[in-house]
Amino acid sequence: MYIKKILWAIALIGLVVAAIFAYSIYNVMLSPNTKFANDEAFIYVATDAEYNDVRSQLEPLLKDMDAFDALASRKKYTNYLKAGKYVIKNGMSNNDIINSIRSNNLPIKVSFNNQETLEKLAGRIANQIEADSLSLITAMYDSAFFQKSGFSEQTALGMYIPNSYECFWNTSAEQFRERMLKEYNRFWNDNRMAKAKAIGLSRDEIMTMASIVHEESKQAIEQPRIAGVYMNRIRIGMPLQADPTLKFAAYQLPEYQNTIIKRVLNKHKEIESPYNTYKNTGLPPGLIAMPDISAINAVLNYEKHKYLYFAADAKKLGYHKFAKTLAQHNVNARAYQRYLSSQGINR
Template sequence: MYLKKILWAIALVGLVVAAYFGFYVYNAMIAPNTNFNNDEAYIFVSKSDTYKDVRVQLEPLLKDIDNFDALAERKKYTTNLKAGRFVIKKGMSNNDIINSIRSNNIPVKISFNNQESIEKLAGRISVQIDADSTSLIAVMTDDTFLKTSGFTKQTALGMYIPNSYEFFWNTSPEGFRDRMLKEYASFWNGSRTAKAKAIGLTRDQVMTLASIVHEESKQASEQPRIAGVYMNRIRIGMPLQADPTLRFAAYQLPEYKNTVIKRVLNKHKEIKSPYNTYMNAGLPPGLIAMPDISAINAVLNYEKHNYLYFAANAKKLGFHKFAKTLTQHNVNAREYQRYLSSQGINK
């Protein structure tokens, strides 16, 4: 009789222990442990992060961070972090969360356009992936890379075709640069390469001229006509006389840093620079800004016409008036200059 009581007691203790263990397993592994109202939340893990850094992101997203800590340690996640962008869905258990942030690295969509320089492009990219701008600039302007890829520091910006792309958030600076080189090669397919050859320009020259066209007009509808004007000038050996190149040349000088040139003046035409297309014939040595794809295609498919001049249209801002003769151009130009003066724009 006494032995039977002992066996019953042992069995009861076993049941209690099993129940407690089951309750612990349920809470630690199976029970939902999220504490947010949206359908999902994201955490970002850098290569240099420790579990403490990840925990700071997780704590406001979870009901019970201590339970999560215990399972994370048991599953060795605390010492085996993975870098990337990870999703946590509403209602996930601790086990689901650990599996997700350990192996389900989700790409981010990055985009860029209208960047004026490699430095500004690097700054734009650095806020979209886990790579700092200094490191990006270093790899994007690396002499060995540029030489082996066929670029110079003046043409390097042309390698980055403005668009939207998918990257892993933890992509390295080298990974970003090398992927963009592949995108550049893909962009310059057989059709575009053949068109460049047909109009007598190299890829770099197309990109350089496109950067000027894009700075002259953001209107895709008139970019082919503007490109046609410049191609006509190139054909007859006439200087491009592109005002955006004068602004670019000026901005390289200390006295024009942190200024905005709203009106190109005669003094700007005297700036000694290879980018001064009033003083130097032909195309400048590189891009003056990042052109949109519309401007690139505008150069490759430029409009055939007899225009040699264009001036901003004072009555339709953002567009231009085109002229075949200098006499007519001067009329158009004076009209726009009067408009600038009426607006108090003198420099």
């Protein structure tokens, strides 16, 4: 009888110990361990991150950091981090959190609009993915990549089609560049290539003209008409005489650094540059800015007409007046010049 009591006591003690152990395991692994008020929070694990880097992001989000550390060590997460962007949902347990930040790298939307230079594009992208602007610039200007892809410093900006793209936060500079090349080739599908061939321009030339068209007008409705003017000028061997190319040429000179040209003057037409389309016939050697998709499509689907000239419309700012003769163009141009003078815009 005495032995039975001892056995019962041992069994009860064992049950109590097991219950305590199970409860502690539950607390460590399965009980909710978040303390933030929002529905979810995000952490970013860098490619070269160590556990303490992750821990510093988690500490403000968790109620019991020691319990998380213990389970992270037991599940060997502390030694096997994976870079990326991860979500932690309110009410998650330590086990759920570790599973999420180990295997649920979230895709993000990377977007950019009409950046003027590769440097500005790199700065915009660096604010959205792990790669910094310096590594992006280095990748974008890589001569080996230019040789492989057929781009150059003058045409490289055209490879980046402004849009939104899904990728991972921990995308490297080289991975981003390769992704954009893939998207560029996808953009230039059989239909667009056929239109470019019919026009008689290469992809690079289409992108260069589109960059001029886009700088001339942000109004998608009149971009095909402007493209038609330039196509007419090219067809008869007339210089493009595109004011945005003069601005681009000027901005390459020291005296125009950190300035904004609001009015193109005769002195700008004398600048010696392959981008001066008043002095040189045909298209310049590369893009003057990143064109919008609407401008690219405007060139591919340019309006067929007999206009050779256009000038900004003083009565409808942002739009243009088109002319078939130089005499009519001069009337339109003088009206806009008077408007600029009335606004005190002299340079």
